Amino acid sequence: MTPQLVVRRALWKDAPVDVLVAAGHILEVLPHDARRDFEAAWVVDAPGLLLFPSLIDCHTHLREPGFEYKEDMASGLAAAAAGGFGQVLCMANTTPVNDTAAVTQLMLDKAHEAWPFGPFPRPVGALTKGLCGVELAVMGELAEAGCVAFSNDGRPVENTELFRRAVEYAWDLGKRVIDHCEDPHMALGAGVNEGAVSSRLGLPAQPDVAEAMHVARDILLAEYLDIPIHVAHVSCRKSVELLAWAKKRGVPISAETCPHYLMLTEEAVEGYNTLAKVNPPLRTKDDVLALRQALAGGVVDCLCTDHAPHAAHEKETEFEDAPCGITGLDTALSTTWAMVGRGELTRADFLRAWTTAPAAIFDLPVCAFAPGDPADFFLFDPKARWVVGPETLKSKSKNTPLLGQAMTGRVTAHFLGGKNVL
Ligand SMILES: [Zn+2]
Helix, strand or coil: CCCCEEEEEEEECCEEEEEEEECCEEEEEEECCCCCCCCCCCEEECCCCEEEECEEEEEECCCCCCCCCCCCHHHHHHHHHHHCEEEEEECCCCCCCCCCHHHHHHHHHHHHHHCCCCCEEEEEEECEHHHCCCCECCHHHHHHHCCCEEECCCCCCCCHHHHHHHHHHHHHCCCEEEECCCCCCCCCCCCCECCHHHHHHCCCCECCHHHHHHHHHHHHHHHHHCCCEEECCCCCHHHHHHHHHHHHHCCCEEEEECHHHHHCCHHHHCCCCHHHCCCCCCCCHHHHHHHHHHHHHCCCCEECCCECCCCHHHHCCCHHHCCCCECCCCCHHHHHHHHHHCCCCCHHHHHHHHHHHHHHHHCCCCCCCCCCCECCEEEEEEEEEEECCCCCCCCCCCCCCCCCCEEEEEEEEEEECCEECC
């Protein structure tokens, strides 16, 4: 078969390769040498550029419908494309809530209008109607409309009986529940860790046990039902230790964490910095180290951004009034690849956590450069320097504590189904 596209001399795991693409799929990946000339409609020469499979972000907030002033499908997917993401799971806390097929369809239509060849949103349906935690959403209808998982993200479900039924029903539909683990009676959404920094600043704060108690519930429930549950945005050592215990016992449980929990501590909120206000809150150095270890051992399966855009006027207010959230689609690739460079994360764990693990957990297509895989990959200039700022971020919102920081590495081309979408 004649390739539609050949990418030459890109570096895959430090070795130069040629990637042959036909009909939107990988035909072959060969070590690069001069012995073959390819007849291809399109040849891209990529010396010195790194080759990566498109990343999967299993936790984002794209804000459409309802909060288009923060983000919409077009801008959120622009940030995804430039940030190396080919698929993003987007949460249901829109207005209206994504608890009907009509809302799911609207999200997919808007995305298709703006980015017909991807990146692709993979909607996460609401677990309960209106995310109110009282009545199950029409999960069958949502699955049929294209929802890939279910979650009450942002609004923890206290009613364990209802939660149990949701987990069972989702599994009957072949889907997994993603649980935002937080005790809603313990400083819900305070956005600051309870500890030395919160006392000094005099802010209402949330202890790590508010998260870990819910993680423990989910582990016990997953074991009892023998149905997997996915724990969202793990932030602390206590949750990690519970997950390690569970995995050792063979409990079907999976988990994700975000770059900010691997790099930042509670000190980031010093000076009442609302850009570091996030839920769950940034924790301590010890929690950061526990999460890095957990990722290395596979106790935490996936990385995700929890991309949570908010407008400038919403963050430029009193700390207690500001909403929780950090954007991440634009920056996550550079920050986590830098961790690989510093030896804080291995390349194998980086690839697993951003690609194969979320694909396996949520049953999504993924490129591992095997023949027949979708030709979803990007080229990355590891030497490109850029500064995080309003001009460099594609997301409509700029609420990241990384503002003003120098980054290394930029996506120069992003191929989805073999088409460059950038
Ligand atoms: Zn959440």
